[in-house]
Structures are given as C-alpha cells and as structure tokens.
Amino acid sequence: MNIFCAGLNHRTTSLDIRERLALGTSEMEQLLKRFHHNDAISGAVMLSTCNRVELYAATLCPLRTLREFQVLLQERSGIEPLLYHHVTPAAVRHLFRVASGLDSMVLGETEIFGQVKKAYSFASQCGVTTRPLHRLFQHAFRVAKHVRTETQITRGASSVGSVAVELAEKIFGELAQCRVMILGAGDISERTARSLQSRGVRSIIVSNRHYEKAVTLAEEIGGMALHFDHWEKTIVDVDIIIGATGAPHAILTVEKLKPLLKQRHGRPLFIIDLAVPRDAEPAINQLEDVFLYDIDNLQQIAAESLTIRRQEVVRCESLIEEHVGKFLGWLHAK
Amino acid sequence: MEFLALLASTFFYFFSCCSTWLTFRKGQFHPGRFDLTAITLGVLCQSYFLLLRGQIEQACPIGTLPEILIFLSWAIGLFYIVIGSTYRVSLMGAFTAPLILALQTTALFLPRSLVSSKISSNPWIETHAAMSLIAFGSFGLACVAGLMFLIQKRQLKSQHPSPLFHHLPSILLLEKVTLRLLWLGFIFLSISFAAGFIAAPLVVDLKFYISLLVWGAYFLTLLGHQYHYLAMNRLAFLAIFIFLFALLILPGMRLFSHLLN
Helix, strand or coil: CEEEEEEEECCCCCHHHHHHHCCCHHHHHHHHHHHHCCCCEEEEEEEECCCEEEEEEEECCHHHHHHHHHHHHHHHHCCCCCCEEEECCHHHHHHHHHHCCCCCCCCCCCHHHHHHHHHHHHHHHCCCCCHHHHHHHHHHHHHHHHHHHHCCCCCCCCCHHHHHHHHHHHHHCCCCCCEEEEECCCHHHHHHHHHHHHCCCCEEEEEECCHHHHHHHHHHHCCEEEEHHHHHHHHHHCCEEEECCCCCCCCECHHHHHHHHHCCCCCCEEEEECCCCCCECHHHHHCCCEEEEEHHHHHHHHHHHHHHHHHHHHHHHHHHHHHHHHHHHHHHHC | CHHHHHHHHHHHHHHHHHHHHHHHHHCCCCCCHHHHHHHHHHHHHHHHHHHHHHHHHCCCCCCCHHHHHHHHHHHHHHHHHHHHHHCCCCCHHHHHHHHHHHHHHHHHHCCCCCCCCCCCCCHHHHHHHHHHHHHHHHHHHHHHHHHHHHHHHHHHHCCCCCCHHHHCCCHHHHHHHHHHHHHHHHHHHHHHHHHHHHHCCCCCCHHHHHHHHHHHHHHHHHHHHHCCCCCHHHHHHHHHHHHHHHHHHHHHHHHHHHHHC
16 A cells, blocks of 8 residues: 655646635545545545645555546646656655645745644545554644654744734734734735734724725725824824835834823834835834834844744754654554 | 752752753743643642641741741742743743742752741741742742843844744733732732731831831832833833842841841
8 A cells, every 4th residue: 555645736836727726625525535436545635725736645556546636636627737746655755744834835834734634634524534544644743743843943933924923922912902003005014914913903094195095905904094194193092003105204203102102101012114215213112112123124033034944944854754764664564 | 858858849940940941952942831840840849848847847937047948939939830820921930940949059058957036836927927928939920020021022122033032922911920920929918017017016127127118119119000100111120129139138137137146
C-alpha cells in the first residue's frame, strides 16, 4: 500500500485556475465517494483551500489514482490542470510540511493546520478513510504542533495588517471593546481595518476629505462615515487611529493631541500611520499613552518576523524528517 | 523533615528559573504552563514546611527572620497561582520565580534563629503579623506585574520591539493585574493594622511609623490613580519602589534593633 498525494497549489497554478478548481463540501463528498469505489484506493482525503487543491490517498496504484484525479478535476472545470504528485515517503513528507505551514504562501501560517484537520474530519465523516490514512493525519497533526512549539516558525506577524493587529493586542489585549477611526479611504487602510475587524473590534469610523468615499468604504466594512471636519473631536472616543490620507503635511500633531489626551484619562491611543508623507508628527510618540507606528516601523517588524521564520525552516525540516522516519517505521511494520 | 520540604521548594523555584532562562535562550519559550506547575509545587512544599513549623511552635511560623521571608515568598507564590492562572498572564511566572528564589535563598542562608521573637499567643497579634505578610505577598506580585508593565510599555514605545515583546501580555491586562493586587494588598494591610491596633493600641515605635508610611504610600498611590492624578507609568514605578523599600526597611529595622539589643 502506498501513501499517495497529488494536487496543485499557489506555486504551480495561478489564482484564476485555482478558483475554478476549488471544491465545495458537497462536491468533495461526491468525489471522495467516487474514489472510494475504485478498487485500488482504500481511503482518500481531499484538501481544498484558497491556495491548494490536494488529494491524499492510500492506494495500490498511484499512477491510476493520479490519472483519475486529473480526469475528475478536468470534468469539473473544463481545464486540464497540471498536477504535482508524490508517493511514499515524499507524500508523507509533503503532508507534514503542508500541515506545519512550510508549504504555505505565508511561511509558517497556522490557518492551514485547521484546514487540514477539517479536511480529514470531513473524509472521516464520509467514511472514506482507512487506518494508514488515519495514522498519517494524526501524525501530521502531532508534527505540526511539534514544529510550532519547538521552533519559531509561527513567530511574529508577517504582514502590515497582522503586525498592526499584534501591536493592538499587546496594547489593549482583547480588541472587542476597541473603537477604530480610519483617516483616508485608501486600500491599505481598508486592509488594515479589515485585519482589526477580523479580531472583533467594536466599531469603525471612516473619515475622508471626500465624504462620499468615506460613506462607500464605511458601507463596505460595516462602519460609520464621519465628515472630515469632525474627526479631531472623535479622538477622545477612539482607541486606534489609522492614518492614510493624502495630506502633504502631518495632520496629527502634538498641539492637537495633547489637550485631547487629558480627556482620555490615561486610556492608550494607538496610531497606525500608513500615509506617505506621514499623517502623524513623529514627536507624538513621546506623549504619555500614545503609541505611534508608521509604515516603515510596521514593514520592518514584518520583515524581521519573516527573516526569523525563514531561518527556522532548516530546523523544521529536520524535525519533519524525524517524524517521516517514525511514520515509515510504523507503516513498514504494519 | 521541614528542612527537606524547604529545600524541595527552593529546588522547584530554582528549576523554574533555570528552565525559563534556558528555553528563552533557545527561543522556544512557552510561558505560563511550566512556571505555574513549578511554582505550584514550590508553594505546596513551602505550605508543608510552614505547617510543620506551626505545629512545632504552636503558633503562626513567623517568629524568626528566615521564617518571615519564607512566609512572604509563600504568599507571593500563592498570589501568583491565583493571578497567573486566572488572568493567563504569560511570563509572570518567569518574573515571579526569581523574586521568590531570592527571598527563599536568603532565608536558607540566614541563621535559623535569627531575630527570634516569639509571636505572642494573642490571636490578634498573630492575625496582624500574618495579614501583613499576606499583604506584602500581594504587593510583591504587584511589583512583578508593575515591572512587566514598564518593560512592555518601553517595548511598545520603542517602535522596534525585541523578542520579549511577543511573550509579555498586553499593557492593559498588566495594568489591571497591578491595580487589583495593590488594592488586595492594601485591604490585607489595613486589616493587619486594625488587628495590630486591637492587640496593642499604645505601641507607637519606629516600626509603627515606618509601617504607617508604607500604608500611606500605598493609599496615596491608589487614590492618585483612582482620581487620574497618577499615570499608570508612575503607579507601576511606585508599586516597585514601595515594595522594595518595605522589603529592605522593615526586616532591616528588625535586624538592626535585634543587634542593638
């Protein structure tokens, strides 16, 4: 019996093809059952995320399984996808790398762990998994946890939005009670606001020189639009300010903030300045209870996290290799 | 037997400190879980030690300076178990264990009968002494939380945080923990004062004035923060300063008067 894996991912296939091949749960159930009826395949698990569509199977005939998977995907999408494929031990190693986030677009991301777990539970519910696959996936979950705790592969945030979220959480803890104000209705401020929104911030206020743009963005993200003349008064009530206006000079200055801070009674104010030229005067970071981060600071923190993650890859690979050996030991002894 | 229990608890605290240091160096720090276990075991051993000493002395075991230090470190450990696990204050154990270890090691190296003053059989005196040490246990942990607050705030202000930043909790959580511990300690200290007053209302000596000064300092600090006169930065600094002042002055004074006698 071979452990077999075939699929496509963000490295091998463009987004427009991936989105045509992505599988919903009902389609996945049908495909899994079709595989299960194949005599050569004793069990199968399908993983479909925004970055990958993969099949893991315990099969007697890997090439036949590959061909069948190719045909199935072609039937669904009308295109012949270019698939990579691996057989034991490479297939085992591949799954362990995927579950650990080493094969992800953002190195070390942890969302994939949950997606692999979900894919396995779904296949289990459909009754199409067997003992070797069960053992393989359980081992993969253990490897992912081991890699996460023994290395720094998940350390820090790796994008401007996630760095902003991490910093906000280190200031406020839970973000559920935080109010956010966006100054300027650009793409980057929207993305950062969405990152904060994903952590459950209480409310988002959008203020822009052109009120219509503020209304449009507010509607998109479920926030509230505010006339640009009123944003200064609102500082007293918000916890996070995202500055992303096209103003040629700083609009958040020490003179403006100082009197307003007294009314905040020591509540921290986190200012994320994403604008170039900057919206916030650097000196405001010296004010008590104000934490200012500009785009350079955020990008630098993200870059450092990614560097640390890349340095950890070798350690992760060696841990994975140990586990591949253990799993193969079990498989051969079986 | 009680000495063995004491050694075992010191070992657990030492183990917690070493493990924290080693894992942090390797960049594999998983705060909380291990420290909580090690400190819980340390506190259990200390509790056994205090129980045995209490049975021997037929009173609260705070008659000698080493016993006072052990009782104080036990109280700090106990508060950590409650606060550390309740608020999931990651890394607090890493800061707490060295403080307890320092107090306990000092106690181990001091002559065991140093500054012996038999606690009278008056229950109010015993309540006064025990409540006072429990209060300082709470203040000790507030000192730790205050230190963590100052470090994390400095990290955030620097705009370029070090790896330690990822392991420390949010400053608002640390603010909440520091404040609650200060209030808790203040309540215990006030009870201790009241018990002392009931036991011996007319004893007004230097210790009384220093203790009053410490009580007043904590009271003014909390009041100042409550009415927004004192920023959290200063409150954290005062939580550290007053505790260290009391830790050095009160036992030091006792030692000094003992030497004079």
